Amino acid sequence: MATSGNNSRITDIEPWYIPMDILRIVGPGGPQDNYEVQKSGQPRRVNSDLKRIQYQDSLCVFRAYINYSMTVIQNHSYNLQAIYRYVIVVYPTRIFWQSHRFQLFLIIITWIFGLIAFIPFLFTDYIRYNVENQICQAPIRFSFAIIYVALVIYIIPNMILNIIYLKLVRYVRQMNKRITSANVLSRAERELKMVRNIVTISTILVILGLPYAIFILMSFFTTIPQYHFRIAFIFIDISTTASMIALFKTTDTIKAAAVQTVTELVTIIAQMNT
Template identity: 50%
Template sequence: MCTFTLENDVKQISYEDSLCILRGYFGYASCAVLDYSFLLQSIYRYITVVYPFRLFWQSAKFQALLICSTWIFSYASPSAFIFTNSVIYNVDNQICQLSLRLSFPIIYVLCCVYMIPVSLIMFIYIKLVRYVKEMNRHVTPVNVLTRAEKELRMVQRTVIIITILLTLGIPYTIIVFISFFTNPPKYHFRITFIFVDVSLVLVMIALFKFTDPLRTSLMRRVNGRTNRVVATIT
């Protein structure tokens, strides 16, 4: 999407191409997939702690069913906007998006893509914190308590990632709120997508930091190449 905008700016093209609306659709769908993937991770952590003996809920088949359901919902929910001409081409920002104004499509997208998954993640985190604290007050086997605390840390990391996305998404939220009462700034999408791109970079860094096997594997490869270079020089 950014590449398309940059290309149109360089070539001074001020009209939409045949794939513009499709890119807008995939933009909303991709955001939904990202947020609901974090929600699925939180649900899985919650199940393993609170319902450790419900093995079917932890099985690969059940998790695959949840993943398929969220992907279908994520890609189906914005599809109605394509057929109702709600996604329009914004000449100033060189992008196809929903028109920013007080309307059902905007409220619907905000609820489905952001508010519902984020609210459920925060709810699961609070419930899990209370559950682990309750376990500390009672006599609980050490291995069970240790596993619960480990899963709580994993959900906490998900909350940190969501917080990064929400914090850097504040400019977009402010502009959407402004659009309910007056016209937003001329280059509002360009401004907000700067913060969106920064948030995605920070999320990738956070995922690298939190994913120990990935970090260990990458550092091993980097150190191995460094050692080979040093050996070659010497």
């Protein structure tokens, strides 16, 4: 390994670096992907890998902070949708809870929480530049920072979502046992289906995020692979594609809109050829 100017270092790279870097750029969501905002630094990483340069740019730590914050907001947005569906079914007479004003209030609270939750990381050494992976993240090891990340980003949001889903399932089952009007029961089952779709998408993200979780657990007891972040984020990028497919398959309105769009395009092309 050699050293060059501007605190950068020249090092050997693995042959799979460049293909994976390019794949992450052209993958779904692009640089604006909420689940992995680190993609905004991906072109820089490709350039660094091509030139075999390891260099921490001035926005590296800030991108990591935004990455954590946006992931928290995204995961809790699933909870907001589930809570809204739950209120519609369980508390149909609480109109204020279903109002746009109250929902906007919850959204604002979610954003404030997401942006505040990781502010301390900006002013401590919790976020560090990982040379081998050319990324700024909380180091995966037994520490307060990584446990905090796991709890706030993954464990707590998913626990809340699954609790809401299970409570809604139980409530709808009780409705089936009682004398309930067909319209009310149909609406409850429709809202339950929507929450189930949300849980499905969240579960896909969790499953494909398992490599990240496994590396965290491994770090408590042994040394983890050198390129753990590169490996973990490949699976996270795949989860974005999988969740988009699941969203398309499970949401009738999206499927209907897609079919309508394709039909209109086919009609326009047919008219142009006649």
